[in-house]
Amino acid sequence: MGIYIYFSEKDFYMNNIDYYWERFTLKQRLLRYLVYVCFVSALFFSIRTVEVIPEFFYDAPEQMMDLFSRMWPIEFEYYPIAVHTAIIETLNIATLGTLVALVLALPLALMSASTIVSYSWVHWVARFFLVSSRTVNSLVWALLFVAVFGPGIISGVLAIAFRSIGFIGKLLGEALDEVNMGSVEALRATGAPMITILLKAYWPQVMPAFFSIILFRWDINVRESAVLGLVGAGGIGVILSDSMNLFQWRQVSIALLAIFAVVIIAEIIVVNIRKKLI
Numbered sequence: 001m002g003i004y005i006y007f008s009e010k011d012f013y014m015n016n017i018d019y020y021w022e023r024f025t026l027k028q029r030l031l032r033y034l035v036y037v038c039f040v041s042a043l044f045f046s047i048r049t050v051e052v053i054p055e056f057f058y059d060a061p062e063q064m065m066d067l068f069s070r071m072w073p074i075e076f077e078y079y080p081i082a083v084h085t086a087i088i089e090t091l092n093i094a095t096l097g098t099l100v101a102l103v104l105a106l107p108l109a110l111m112s113a114s115t116i117v118s119y120s121w122v123h124w125v126a127r128f129f130l131v132s133s134r135t136v137n138s139l140v141w142a143l144l145f146v147a148v149f150g151p152g153i154i155s156g157v158l159a160i161a162f163r164s165i166g167f168i169g170k171l172l173g174e175a176l177d178e179v180n181m182g183s184v185e186a187l188r189a190t191g192a193p194m195i196t197i198l199l200k201a202y203w204p205q206v207m208p209a210f211f212s213i214i215l216f217r218w219d220i221n222v223r224e225s226a227v228l229g230l231v232g233a234g235g236i237g238v239i240l241s242d243s244m245n246l247f248q249w250r251q252v253s254i255a256l257l258a259i260f261a262v263v264i265i266a267e268i269i270v271v272n273i274r275k276k277l278i
Helices: 009-013 026-050 054-070 076-112 120-135 138-149 153-177 181-189 194-225 236-245 249-277
Strands: none
Touching (some): 076 120, 120 153, 138 153
């Protein structure tokens, strides 16, 4: 919505008045220029810190073509030998990790929702754990759990779970904060217990968001679990790492193709389930 000011021809030609419009004030323009300078400076210092070797950079396309030539033809015979079992492990890691994260994130989501808990210190405790979960990358979680439990699927499941707690808990807590309190207050006025209020007032309103969050996180976990094997946490990443270390590039190609296919299929499954449930 704009503001329009009309002046007569007499104002301009007889009084010699010059009017013009500026979108930003001087202070705003200076702040914008300061942001541009900071961005360019950060980019310049980042490039200097990375220390890109020009010879390697210019030679990258040739090396990439050489790598692709070694990966062709794809060794499809290797799929039933090792890749299929590893893909199933990857899906199991993603599924179990999502379920474990749901169990652990649900109480944190309830504690972080201001419509359920009125104590601010409880909110801060819940949000501390939610933020801590999202801060650490899944590969870092995997490294920690491999050091504790050893290499294998358990480390991968726990890494996926602890990474997903913050995501599920935060979004579910925000959905609980946005519920319509009319039905909640009505049940509280009748003296209904808290479990009844949660099931009859909160759950019907957050159910679409709940299934959307779980499906979306499972889709993400399928992608993340595919690389956890690079640090020994099980799944297709173990096959990929072993094949790369042994320079078996044709086996690497079938492993990458299997990961790509699983991710696409998982995306299709999630989209179709969301259409039917939400």
